[in-house]
Amino acid sequence: MKVVGLITEYNPFHNGHLYHIEKAKEVTGADHVLVVMSGDFVQRGAPALMPKHMRAEMALRAGASVVLELPVCFACGSAEYFASAAVSLLNKLNCVDAICFGSECEDREFLEKAAQITAEEPAEYRQCLLHALKKGLSFPLARQEALKSVLKAEHHTDSLKYPNTILGIEYIKALITQKSSMDFHIIKRIGSGYHDNTLKESLSSASAIRNLFTPAESMGFSEKEAPSGSISLSEILDALKVQVPAFCITSLKNEYHRRYPLCADDFSLLFKYRLLSEQPDTLTNYLDVTPELANRISKHISDFFTFSQFCRLLKTKDMTYTRISRCLIHILLNITAQSTAVFKDEGYCLYARILGLRKDKQDLLSCMKRNSGIPLVTKLTRIEHVTQTGRIMLAQDIAASNLYESVITDKFKTPFLSDYQHQIVRIGDSY
Secondary structure, eight states: OOEEEEEEOOTTOOHHHHHHHHHHHHHHTOSEEEEEEEOSEETTTEEOSSOHHHHHHHHHHTTOSEEEEEOHHHHTSOHHHHHHHHHHHHHHTTOOOEEEEEESOOOHHHHHHHHHHHHHOOHHHHHHHHHHHHTTOOHHHHHHHHHHHHHTTOTTGGGGGSHHHHHHHHHHHHHHHTTOOOEEEEEEOOSSOTTOOSOOSSOOOHHHHHHHHSOGGGGTOOTTTSOOSOOOHHHHHHHHTTTSOHHHHHHHHHHBTTTBOOOGGGGHHHHHHHHHTOOHHHHTTBTTOOHHHHHHHHHHGGGOSOHHHHHHHHOBTTBOHHHHHHHHHHHHTTOBHHHHHHHHHTTSOOOEEEEEEEGGGHHHHHHHHHHOSSOEESOTTOOTTSOHHHHHHHHHHHHHHHHHHHHHHHHHOOOOOOTTTOOOEEEOSOO
16 A cells, blocks of 8 residues: 655645645555645634635545644644644654655755755855845745855756745655655646736636635735725636636535635734733744744734734734734744744654545555554544643644634634534545
8 A cells, every 4th residue: 555645735725736636646656645734724824714624525525535634833833844743744654655745846856955955054054044134034035045055056946936845845854854764756836826816727826716705915915916806606616617626616605604714804803812912021932923023013012903904014024924924823822932842842743633534545544543653533532642742732723723613603603613523524435
């Protein structure tokens, strides 16, 4: 049995994701696709457009065998945390042969070189990085400049500006630092760019699709970038017929204004309450929140109207909108630097929580049960094998999901379902 692991968000699921699953099977010859997916909050520092169980079902119908949830502290962490935790989770299952990721650059040797540099941090790289940061560049741009300087005449240095290439480098770096036996495969990213916010013919970005459902300004776009006006559900679904697999349309139709869409601004009042409860010296307890950002938050708290507006207000030359958004999510979800450091020191992911599985792929689940080096969590009431630290991590996941569910309940006036009440998504033989 051959298993390929995919690290995903599916926010939301679209044709590019279906292509990724099918291509991963093709290039690896895998019998199973094991997906690690962000839960209700995602890496760019925002709530997901739709709940995790809804997205997990779409992945299963697209051909995934099992979907696991990436713990929230890492799911909405930096690219390094996100990649390291996901690779660690797949590695600890002891049944995954390779990971497969999309990248704007498919040159394996180049990506390995870049990953080796960021893993080892030679003196030249550290000096270039420090110099770029002192110039006032944000960390992503400073890292890009430092890598370009060290790699010098390499043909693909321009690809270092693309998010998926950077994530690919982080995946390889995690494989190196964790001394993993898993191989990796690269699929050339096709269709729209990661940040494209307008629909293309058939392979549009997740950002463009999200913009159909939510106000673009709440996604962090400026007024010039944001498309104007709103459209009806029938118009949205008509536009999506060539953007998402057919099986997604039914779910999107049935759950609209019942389970989704959510955006960051739906959490604005909760954010303001949390920020009003803090002081500059307590804000720095949260992951990634620097003293400078803490002071800016406290200074401008009276100017808070919405989450997206506040992120734009706090944005500076050396701190991107996404970085600020991620920090605010950490504050909202009580993700501290100290607790995350403990989780990292104990091996990142301390359990494997199953969100969904295919009934006709039980052999993979059996393999995971036999070989996994960490407990499999199928029921939140059955966690006796999870370590004490793991239970703290899991409690954080549950609290985040319950908060997300509370906003769904408030926005759409639907019954509240706690994370304990949600069942594993199970689908049968047919897609």
